[in-house]
Amino acid sequence: MQTIAATNYSIFFNELGYEKLATYLLPAQYSKIFILVDENTSQYCLSHFLNNLTTEIELEIIELEAGEIHKNITTCFEVWSALSELGADRKSIIINLGGGVITDLGGFVACTFKRGIDFINVPTTLLAMVDASVGGKNGIDLGNLKNQIGVIREPKAVLVDTEFLSTLSQKEMRSGLAEMLKHGLIFDKEYWNQFKNLNNLNTDYLNTLIHRSIEIKNTIVSQDLNENGIRKALNFGHTLGHAIESYFLDKKNKSPLLHGEAIAVGMILESYISREKGLLTHDEYHEIKYIIKDIYERIEFDSEDIKNIQDLLIFDKKNEFGKVQFSLLDGIGKIKINQSTDKQLIVNAFEDYSR
Structure with a gap:
């Protein structure tokens, strides 16, 4: 599938996407990579992603509980704390590997950690591929109210790998x-x-x-x-x-x-x-x-x-x-x-x- 050019980033697809990702993730560009997943993407998607990822930069995995009920400020605090404890700095990058909750929340965490670090979205659900991962909206819920807290800031790139759809119900x-x-x-x-x-x-x-x-x-x-x-x-x-x-x-x-x-x-x-x-x-x-x-x-x-x-x-x-x-x-x-x-x-x- 042909690459789609957004305003300040590109949306890449399948094999070409991993090739392009490798050109972003260079030691001269980033100090550390943090991959944000939930328990489902950790089990069903992470190994496929890592097998196709080419980089020499040190990786850390941060895993969250799955579900919309965890798309809140408490979870953000946990991720910010994990980033600090694992040595993230302003030259770190977050890769959000998951559905809409992960891309929304992960983008918000990246936009606010140390006043903003880069992030890349790798959507693993159909919903996230066609909606949540594209467009620069990042945010969390306020209680049961959807997406009340957030910012608009575009990712460095989006990688759409349709192989992940085989994991979905x-x-x-x-x-x-x-x-x-x-x-x-x-x-x-x-x-x-x-x-x-x-x-x-x-x-x-x-x-x-x-x-x-x-x-x-x-x-x-x-x-x-x-x-x-x-x-x-x-x-x-x-x-x-x-x-x-x-x-x-x-x-x-x-x-x-x-x-x-x-x-x-x-x-x-x-x-x-x-x-x-x-x-x-x-x-x-x-x-x-x-x-x-x-x-x-x-x-x-x-x-x-x-x-x-x-x-x-x-x-x-x-x-x-x-x-x-x-x-x-x-x-x-x-x-x-x-x-x-x-x-x-x-x-x-x-x-x-x-x-």
Whole structure:
């Protein structure tokens, strides 16, 4: 797959990626390499990565517990402490080998340790490949509230090795697929149309879809790194999706949802709002609703759930002057940012989702 040039770094793929990585990791450039993993990537991905990594620099492995519940300041403190104890200096570099939690948190740790050291993202999940590892967003959660603390700073490079996908469950693959569906809906109708029939999906075709998804996200981010305008398009499905994800993460009687599972619901709900505002046709809405529902399991919501999810919307990062801001579809393949709605329309969207 062809290298994708971002604003200040490049996204490399597979074998070429390891060759390029070797040109970065030279003793004259870095004093020490720290590889951040969680218990899953340590078990399933680390040996493959190390077998393909060429460098003469001393390596240290820092392993974390897996899961969104550990994407917090306490874990950051543990990693900062480990870096200090293991002799990290300002010429050290962190390689974040993992899913979105590792790339988000690892990037934030790197940006803040000794006022900032370099980092490279090596995503190991589909979700991280097409979303979390690209675009320079680094951060952690504040309690159950998603990505409330963070900074925008781009990595030195991203290496996408699709061999890691063989370690994932179908549930994890579907989670990543949600962001790919989103990229088609907000930017490229032809790309969206490719997801209408995935029966003939093979490795080469999946690689092509992944490459195009990253290309779309990079095209948007390159125009608006700090999310003052068009980058907000990438939040389609996320205003309600993040609130749903946070709610299910915090409620002890609910099973936590994977990011993509929550975003899939959010995209249906926000497509409904788009239709009700006259931005999406009836047929377009039903196409989106039933394609997504065919891929993801239905989530049950009662009236109390809906009220509590609406209460969480006030914490969404896009809000301005206390108003909840949505990015809504303006037909398939186009987007309108900074859109408002009312509470009853959100309730109606949940009711329609449940039908």
